[in-house]
Amino acid sequence: xxxxxxxxxxxxxxxxxxxxxxxxxxxxxxxxxxxxxxxxxxxxxxxxxxxxxxxxxxxxxxxxxxxxxxxxxxxxxxxxxxxxxxxxxxxxxxxxxxxxxxxxxxxxxxxxxxxxxxxxxxxxxxxxxxxxxxxxxxxxxxxxxxxxxxxxxxxxxxxxxxxxxxxxxxxxxxxxxxxxxxxxxxxxx
Amino acid sequence: xxxxxxxxxxxxxxxxxxxxxxxxxxxxxxxxxxxxxxxxxxxxxxxxxxxxxxxxxxxxxxxxxxxxxxxxxxxxxxxxxxxxxxxxxxxxxxxxxxxxxxxxxxxxxxxxxxxxxxxxxxxxxxxxxxxxxxxxxxxxxxxxxxxxxxxxxxxxxxxxxxxxxxxxxxxxxxxxxxxxxxxxxxxxx
DNA sequence: CCGGTGTGGAACATCGATGTTCCACTATCG
DNA sequence: CGATAGTGGAACATCGATGTTCCACACCGG
Numbered sequence: 442x443x444x445x446x447x448x449x450x451x452x453x454x455x456x457x458x459x460x461x462x463x464x465x466x467x468x469x470x471x472x473x474x475x476x477x478x479x480x481x482x483x484x485x486x487x488x489x490x491x492x493x494x495x496x497x498x499x500x501x502x503x504x505x506x507x508x509x510x511x512x513x514x515x516x517x518x519x520x521x522x523x524x525x526x527x528x529x530x531x532x533x534x535x536x537x538x539x540x541x542x543x544x545x546x547x548x549x550x551x552x553x554x555x556x557x558x559x560x561x562x563x564x565x566x567x568x569x570x571x572x573x574x575x576x577x578x579x580x581x582x583x584x585x586x587x588x589x590x591x592x593x594x595x596x597x598x599x600x601x602x603x604x605x606x607x608x609x610x611x612x613x614x615x616x617x618x619x620x621x622x623x624x625x626x627x628x629x630x
Numbered sequence: 631x632x633x634x635x636x637x638x639x640x641x642x643x644x645x646x647x648x649x650x651x652x653x654x655x656x657x658x659x660x661x662x663x664x665x666x667x668x669x670x671x672x673x674x675x676x677x678x679x680x681x682x683x684x685x686x687x688x689x690x691x692x693x694x695x696x697x698x699x700x701x702x703x704x705x706x707x708x709x710x711x712x713x714x715x716x717x718x719x720x721x722x723x724x725x726x727x728x729x730x731x732x733x734x735x736x737x738x739x740x741x742x743x744x745x746x747x748x749x750x751x752x753x754x755x756x757x758x759x760x761x762x763x764x765x766x767x768x769x770x771x772x773x774x775x776x777x778x779x780x781x782x783x784x785x786x787x788x789x790x791x792x793x794x795x796x797x798x799x800x801x802x803x804x805x806x807x808x809x810x811x812x813x814x815x816x817x818x819x
Numbered sequence: 820c821c822g823g824t825g826t827g828g829a830a831c832a833t834c835g836a837t838g839t840t841c842c843a844c845t846a847t848c849g
Numbered sequence: 850c851g852a853t854a855g856t857g858g859a860a861c862a863t864c865g866a867t868g869t870t871c872c873a874c875a876c877c878g879g
Contacts (some may be wrong), residue, residue, distance in 0.1 A: 485828040597786035627812050676857040
């Protein structure tokens with residue numbers, strides 16, 4: 442057990458931890474003020490178990506933030522921002538982010554109250570800004586729109602699209618399609 | 631005093647009530663989980679006084695929602711949605727909404743947790759949808775984008791723009807300008 | 820079978836927010 | 850000047866969430 446402790450990603454403990462984190466994502470996106478009891482119930486575990494993995498509430502939210510940003514980073518990598526034109530990369534990024542679903546919403550919502558350092562804690566913020574700059578130069582992105590503003594538009598559109606999908610106003614595919622078309626029209630020169 | 635009781639909009643009580651509501655908007659947009667003590671301090675009144683005007687927290691949030699939507703309704707009226715093309719009306723609506731500032735953010739944020747009936751509680755929701763439909767017909771708004779989706783894009787862009795302005799990334803005027811240009815490009819056929 | 824591991828639940832202490840009561844202070848108006 | 854309205858603050862009770870402790874149960878590998 443000693444050797445496996447560090448890398449026990451498939452053990453019982455790791456599975457329980459994942460279950461708690463997943464449930465927390467779902468519950469907290471629906472109600473950011475949900476209690477630990479709610480999260481425990483949603484995860485199908487006892488409240489005691491939650492405290493066993495995350496002694497304090499802050500430990501859970503920290504782990505959530507960390508996991509959320511990791512997902513964002515992975516999605517950014519999958520989007521292969523350095524390939525093709527700037528607009529094409531932005532398109533892929535939008536698709537990848539959309540697939541994150543609730544996780545994206547959580548990162549989006551939880552960043553605001555903590556402070557205004559939202560984007561500084563995103564390790565891939567610079568990659569995205571660089572992508573937009575490249576788009577400015579290759580003529581695929583309107584140069585009158587600044588990098589940060591386009592980044593914020595991307596997130597805002599994703600938020601709106603996900604809400605549409607979540608409330609059943611539109612199907613998941615329709616929401617993504619609308620989002621991509623809107624983004625495409627905004628960034629076009 | 632008997633006669634004035636109902637219409638005492640300028641009296642001491644009315645001013646205190648306004649001060650509490652205004653402070654609540656500011657404080658709750660910054661931190662939705664702020665305590666009544668925080669709001670009282672921001673309003674420059676005692677916590678007792680807050681309870682005197684709003685016996686329970688729910689009474690305060692209800693009054694806030696009501697006031698917020700009233701502001702939205704007034705802004706909608708000022709935008710004169712029935713004049714000019716659909717796109718022009720949408721432009722004016724965006725400007726008016728932007729001026730609402732924190733109030734808009736509060737309505738935007740507080741609607742989500744309460745339930746998914748966000749738009750149904752907006753008395754002017756139908757006016758906006760009608761405006762977009764008119765834009766579809768007069769050729770000023772892309773008919774492939776549905777009414778609800780454009781409405782959501784409007785709010786999402788306003789949210790992003792206001793954040794930019796609030797965090798000092800862009801000036802108030804720059805943020806509004808960026809927002810209007812983005813909106814214009816999105817809705818253009 | 821038995822010992823360790825992971826878990827659930829009950830019980831308890833604590834803490835912050837909330838809501839209530841009461842009293843003193845101040846300003847304004849008749 | 851005196852009455853009244855409006856306010857602030859202290860004190861208190863309450864409630865829900867949180868965090869902790871302890872014990873019993875189930876499962877699984879040696």
